[in-house]
Amino acid sequence: MELHTLVTLTTGGTLLTCVLAVAGVHTYAAGRAQRAELVERLSYAGQVSVTGRRRRFRNLDRRLRGTRPGRRLELRLAATGLDVTPGEFFVYMLTTVVALWLIGQAALAPFFGPIAGLLGIWAAWQFLNWQRQKRIERFINQLPELARILANATQAGLALRTAIGMAADELEAPAGEELAKVADQLSLGLSMDDALGELAARLPSRELVVLVTTLILSNRAGGQVVSALRNLTETLEERKETRREIRTQLSQVTMTSYAVPVLGVGALFLMNGVKDGALDRMTGSPVGQACVVIAFVLYAVGFVLIRRMSRIDV
Template identity: 40%
Template structure:
């Protein structure tokens, strides 16, 4: 048991090291923001690019999967660097392997590492979906602001910049990016395409298609935007009702998953070593694989059933 205790202590020490590193990164970033006024812009950019995390970010962005993951982090709205996300994931997986390996069995240690990765990416997916829902909920206000701006005789790029200043949350941020893109020389259609890629939504697609048609051929844009605003408001209420009905099912699935994991630790606590004995026999391994497969099938089935598009 001495080496097992030492392994657990090593895992705890690893987590503490990661926490200290995160605190150091926070303090360092605060200090950098404080000193940015005393530095020139070029010197500050050189300093930021020379940090180990910045170099790791550059190396990860050169890979296809790293660039894709970076876009997902940007869409989620979480101010987390790509390198920080991956380092935290690896450290959490290693800690799960060490602790669960010693408490239950080696097989469960490997499954725990997979579970940690699943939780990280599930959190990322939920953050993306939440920000997308918040953006979709602001579309009626966006259509209303654009309609008022265009009725005052303003051009669409100017109306977008005004909406970016007036709206809060994800809509204001995304419209600000769109306005900056047009200031840098991108056309209205290119900026719209970038926005649709960052925020894929059927409601946004209808709104942006209306704006593109109006920018090309003209027409009664004000009345169209007001009609779209009313329609989007009704769709938002309907989506809220449907999501409330389905939330009970999804919460039950997550609760059952947590209870099944807790049951493993409870059984091992009641009968110490039972999980290690079970995973040492082919019949026990087969039974655990069947149960895990059924849980995965049920989780995927419920996820698909509760997923809806309007």
């Protein structure tokens, strides 16, 4: 009798464990499906972008977002304001690299194929940096107007959160878009310090850091926000004019930095055009290949040095 009772209890316990295991697996699978659906909605906002363009390479994009380089690329793309996902940018960059590889190999010599591919990767990242810097410059030019709107709103008795939402509605892109993100984060419960800190991280500049620091300190201490913003508006206007003058005076130096590597690449085409097959013979030996690599390195060093020497931080 005792043995029969023990077998019954053991069988019942085993069956209960199996039922609980199946229920747990079902709950886990349902949770993962819900999480994937939520991530899908937040990441893509459906299958269509904000501008109405249908997303491409969604599976690749999902895998890239799961990696650390993919997340860094996503943040960089967000700072540029481009309506491109990490997966789309990766495919476009890979296509450009392959095309430049084939063009360099066919037009010059087989040795220049990998070099042209590396130049394609460098050009893609330079394009992102250029777009990001252009967006930052546009945002900096809007900062005086932003500070003026916030000062007027706070002087009228509105809270800083409400003033930020008002500025997001009145200002054009990129300031309007970035402030809309801050307003959305504040509505979801994010603190003022964290929301403004993320804004300064997306579009790093001294002017924005000063504005963010002023808003954070005034929000914490409850100080005179209006007077601080009024003074900051005048300072930002002066810095805006100073930056415009410096950029105008250094425009020739900037063009020179880009002309140096272009002249080097043009010399290669000229050599190959004057005497067909000259680059094949030149890169056919290790000495010639080493000379070509050293020349490209020197052109890159010259480009970086000219850019660094002409950079003036205001």
